[in-house]
Amino acid sequence: MADIALARASKMAPETARELRHARRLSVGARCALPVAVLLAIGFLAPMVAILAYSFATPRSFDVFRSFTLENFASLFDPTNTVWLSFAWSVGFALFTVAILAVIAYPIAYGLNAVFGRWAGFVSVLFVFPLFVSENVRLYGWVLFFIKNGVLDGTLKWLGFSGGPEVLYTPGVTLFGMAYTYLPFMLFPMTLGLALVPRDLVDAARDLGAGRLFIWREIELPLAMPGILIGMLLTFVLAVGATAEAKILGGQSIIVISHDIEIAFTYSQNWPLGSALAVVVSVFIAALTLVALSKLDLDRMLGRR
Amino acid sequence: MATTPAVARRRTNTLIWIWTVFVLVAVYLPIVCGALASFNKSRYFGFPIKIYATEWWQKTLDSIEIGMLVRNSIAIALLVTVISVVIATFGALAFARYDWKGRRLYQKLIVLPIFFPQPVLGLALLLGFNAVGIQTSWLTAVFAHLVWIVPVVTLVIAIQVYGFDPSLEEAAYDLGCTRTQVFREVTLPLLWPGIWSGMLFAFLLSWSNFPLSLYTAGADSTIPKWLYAKMVAGYTPMVPALGTMATLGAASLLLGGGLVMLLLRRRQPA
Numbered sequence: 001m002a003d004i005a006l007a008r009a010s011k012m013a014p015e016t017a018r019e020l021r022h023a024r025r026l027s028v029g030a031r032c033a034l035p036v037a038v039l040l041a042i043g044f045l046a047p048m049v050a051i052l053a054y055s056f057a058t059p060r061s062f063d064v065f066r067s068f069t070l071e072n073f074a075s076l077f078d079p080t081n082t083v084w085l086s087f088a089w090s091v092g093f094a095l096f097t098v099a100i101l102a103v104i105a106y107p108i109a110y111g112l113n114a115v116f117g118r119w120a121g122f123v124s125v126l127f128v129f130p131l132f133v134s135e136n137v138r139l140y141g142w143v144l145f146f147i148k149n150g151v152l153d154g155t156l157k158w159l160g161f162s163g164g165p166e167v168l169y170t171p172g173v174t175l176f177g178m179a180y181t182y183l184p185f186m187l188f189p190m191t192l193g194l195a196l197v198p199r200d201l202v203d204a205a206r207d208l209g210a211g212r213l214f215i216w217r218e219i220e221l222p223l224a225m226p227g228i229l230i231g232m233l234l235t236f237v238l239a240v241g242a243t244a245e246a247k248i249l250g251g252q253s254i255i256v257i258s259h260d261i262e263i264a265f266t267y268s269q270n271w272p273l274g275s276a277l278a279v280v281v282s283v284f285i286a287a288l289t290l291v292a293l294s295k296l297d298l299d300r301m302l303g304r305r
Numbered sequence: 306m307a308t309t310p311a312v313a314r315r316r317t318n319t320l321i322w323i324w325t326v327f328v329l330v331a332v333y334l335p336i337v338c339g340a341l342a343s344f345n346k347s348r349y350f351g352f353p354i355k356i357y358a359t360e361w362w363q364k365t366l367d368s369i370e371i372g373m374l375v376r377n378s379i380a381i382a383l384l385v386t387v388i389s390v391v392i393a394t395f396g397a398l399a400f401a402r403y404d405w406k407g408r409r410l411y412q413k414l415i416v417l418p419i420f421f422p423q424p425v426l427g428l429a430l431l432l433g434f435n436a437v438g439i440q441t442s443w444l445t446a447v448f449a450h451l452v453w454i455v456p457v458v459t460l461v462i463a464i465q466v467y468g469f470d471p472s473l474e475e476a477a478y479d480l481g482c483t484r485t486q487v488f489r490e491v492t493l494p495l496l497w498p499g500i501w502s503g504m505l506f507a508f509l510l511s512w513s514n515f516p517l518s519l520y521t522a523g524a525d526s527t528i529p530k531w532l533y534a535k536m537v538a539g540y541t542p543m544v545p546a547l548g549t550m551a552t553l554g555a556a557s558l559l560l561g562g563g564l565v566m567l568l569l570r571r572r573q574p575a
Contacts (some may be wrong), residue, residue, distance in 0.1 A: 029403030033411050036396035036455060043452035047429035050436050065437060103520075108328060111321040125563070126329055132509035132555040133336065134529035137548035140536050141335020144342050144350060144545070151338050156353030183332070206310075234420065241422020244515070248536065258424045265428050275432070278425050281557050289420045293413050299467075 034202040048282065054275035062271060072276035083260055083277065083282040091172075093246075094239035097178040098232050101186040104179070105231070110188040124191075127184055135181050142166065144175060146249075157216050169251030177245035182238055186231040193227015194220070212223075226296050233292045257281055336552055343546035350542070361542035362550075371531070371547060377443050378527045378551075381518075382511040384505020385450045389458050389507045394500055396455065397462035398492075402471065415456045423453065427520035434521070441523030449521035450511045457510060458503040498569050505562040509555050 050064070058067045059075070078081055108127075112120045130138060132215030145151045146168045153164035167173045197220050205215050221228075243258040255263070261281070342350045346358035365371055399405070400412055418426065430449045434441055473495065477487045492501075515529035522530065528551050535544045 027405070029399050029405030029408060031399075032395040032403065033399035033405075033407070034395075035392040036415060036459060037411070038400070039392060039451060039455055040415070040418065041432065041446060043425075044421075047426070047433035050433045051429050054432060106329060107321050108325050111318075111325055115318045115321050116325075123325065123329075125559070127332065129556065129559060130332055130336075132513050132559065133552045134513040134515050134532065134548070135514050136529055136536065137339060137552065138335045138535045140532075140544070140548065141337070141339040143536075144338040145335060147350070149351045151341065151352045158353055180331070180335075183328075212313075237420045241425060243424050258422050261425055261428065265431075271432065274428070278429065279420070281425065283542070285420060286417065289417065290413065293416065298412050298416075304518070 051275045051278050054272050055279045057272040059272050060270050072272045086255050086257045086260045089254050090240050094236045098236050100179045105187040105190050108226040109194050112191045113194045135244050169253050174246045174250035177249040178239050182235045185234045189227045189231035193224035198224040309356050339545040340549045341509040343549050353448050361546045365543045365546045374528050374531050377525050381447050382508045384447045385511040386504050386507040389455045390504050393455050393458035397466050401463040401466035423516035427517045431520045443525040446518050446522035454507050454510050458507050461506050462499040463502045469495050493541040
């Protein structure tokens with residue numbers, strides 16, 4: 001409504017058209033955001049509210065909005081409940097995944113910025129592509145690789161060794177699967193971060209006699225930190241919520257936290273308990289994400305290429 | 306120990322190349338393993354493969370059940386692509402182009418669904434559908450995919466929006482264009498490469514999505530959902546065969562899409 005009035009006004013008084021257009025732009029931005037906002041309100045916020053409501057319902061019931069109890073949360077924080085173990089495994093896996101991927105991805109991110117030259121685009125596409133293959137398919141490929149009489153075992157036997165190590169269905173291979181799945185989520189933010197380091201600054205430092213380690217520690221690392229932190233955050237958060245790796249590669253030998261939530265919803269049909277668990281995990285993730293994002297400037301990260 | 310900096314740098318670069326190629330080999334190794342298993346004649350996988358055959362590929366292609374899954378997956382991905390690209394184009398303009406009051410907050414909230422664990426998001430949506438009384442089907446799966454894919458596509462298009470010069474729009478306005486004209490003749494053509502890659506992302510991410518489809522597609526199945534069910538119980542070489550087909554489909558789409566993008570970029574060096 002106000003917009004039509006403004007448009008009419010701009011026709012009447014053309015000398016202030018630019019000014020008015022600026023005033024109008026404020027509302028245009030909000031209007032462009034509206035479809036996304038509506039979608040997320042219905043598709044993200046509303047389900048979160050539903051989960052929150054369910055988490056206060058009577059255990060093992062579907063009495064949402066009709067009962068209020070803290071029993072679900074109480075049973076989660078009950079020391080005899082072993083759910084904290086799942087949580088600890090998830091956080092532990094996630095921390096290790098972040099550490100491993102930081103080491104694996106850094107040289108590649110550096111290469112994409114400074115070494116690969118005209119190949120950089122092609123190499124990035126090669127790293128993006130696996131995202132478009134269902135993670136089930138890729139993880140199952142690893143099962144075929146590691147399984148008894150699989151690709152690794154068979155090749156080693158064929159070469160005359162006594163066969164491959166039995167790594168399948170262990171926590172170690174679950175961690176491996178996570179590092180494998182989340183590599184792109186560490187690599188690309190890190191690459192964006194390293195792109196923020198001005199070449200001239202590194203050259204200047206080198207000309208002034210700085211050593212390579214010194215340049216890395218004092219210039220590259222601090223300037224690339226926003227990107228590296230986003231990569232770490234993204235990987236950590238995704239790994240905390242991961243289930244496919246523990247199910248397919250880990251053979252359910254370890255139950256991670258998201259798997260616990262799924263079990264509560266499906267197998268044990270205890271939606272209120274599952275909801276309470278989901279609420280705890282969501283609050284943990286949302287708090288971590290919002291705190292980290294409040295320290296970063298997304299405009300600068302995405303705008304500079 | 307008398308190496309000059311140039312020699313040392315060349316050595317570092319070689320090491321970086323070797324490391325990258327090594328990681329890439331690891332990235333594609335499981336996909337190759339799947340392809341190998343699909344060409345195995347016998348029902349159970351063993352390596353080295355004794356007899357290679359394409360019969361499982363033939364069986365997969367002939368299966369009516371799998372034909373239905375593929376149609377479901379394509380229908381979902383197409384709908385998701387069309388809807389998400391429209392919503393996300395405006396979302397990206399709000400994200401990167403306009404200065405408005407709620408922008409900072411909007412930029413932060415929009416990434417939350419991306420960070421959120423997908424199995425939990427799927428369950429939350431299932432709970433929501435259940436509370437409202439909506440029967441889950443492939444259409445509810447489309448909606449679930451949108452919740453996750455629209456933010457991703459918004460970010461992809463936003464990157465293009467950042468590189469776009471607002472004064473071009475201003476000039477069109479000053480020359481007397483209406484808002485619709487400016488959008489159609491100036492904004493949209495300039496954003497095309499970003500919108501195109503956003504469409505590719507939307508289709509391919511929906512095509513390969515498993516956790517959201519698992520809980521929100523109801524009785525309808527998709528390719529990843531069927532594959533998972535068979536991986537857990539009832540392996541046949543049709544599992545790696547269909548997986549490899551889905552991968553090849555995604556690869557050819559990406560290749561075709563990449564070529565179109567190259568043409569788009571060449572036509573307008575903006």
